Amino acid sequence: MKNKSVKNLIHSIGLRHNLSDNIVKNIVESQFEFARKTMNEIDYTKINSEEDFDKLKKTFYFKGLGRIYIHKISLKRILKIK
Numbered sequence: 001m002k003n004k005s006v007k008n009l010i011h012s013i014g015l016r017h018n019l020s021d022n023i024v025k026n027i028v029e030s031q032f033e034f035a036r037k038t039m040n041e042i043d044y045t046k047i048n049s050e051e052d053f054d055k056l057k058k059t060f061y062f063k064g065l066g067r068i069y070i071h072k073i074s075l076k077r078i079l080k081i082k
Contacts, residue, residue, distance in 0.1 A: 035060040039070070044079055 007021075014024045038057060047053055058070035 031060075031062055035062075035068070044075070047075070047079070 010024045010028065011021050013019070014021050017024075038060075042056060047056070053072055053075070056070065060068045062068065
C-alpha cells in the first residue's frame with residue numbers, strides 16, 4: 001500500500017486491536033483476493049445461455065464498500081474481445 005493515510009489507518013487499527021500492521025493489511029485485502037480468485041476460476045467459455053450466466057457466482061459484497069457484480073452486458077463484451 002502506497003498511500004500514507006491508508007498505512008496510518010491500518011496502523012491505528014492494529015494498535016487498537018493489538019495486531020501487527022501486516023495482519024491488518026492481510027485481513028483488509030483478503031476479501032478482494034477472494035473475489036479475484038473466484039472470478040478467475042470461472043470458465044467463461046461454458047457460458048452459452050442466460051441460464052448458464054444466472055448460475056454464476058457473480059455478486060460480491062464488501063463491507064463498507066458495497067456490492068460489486070459481474071454485469072451480463074459487460075461480460076458479453078469481454079468475451080467478444082477474447
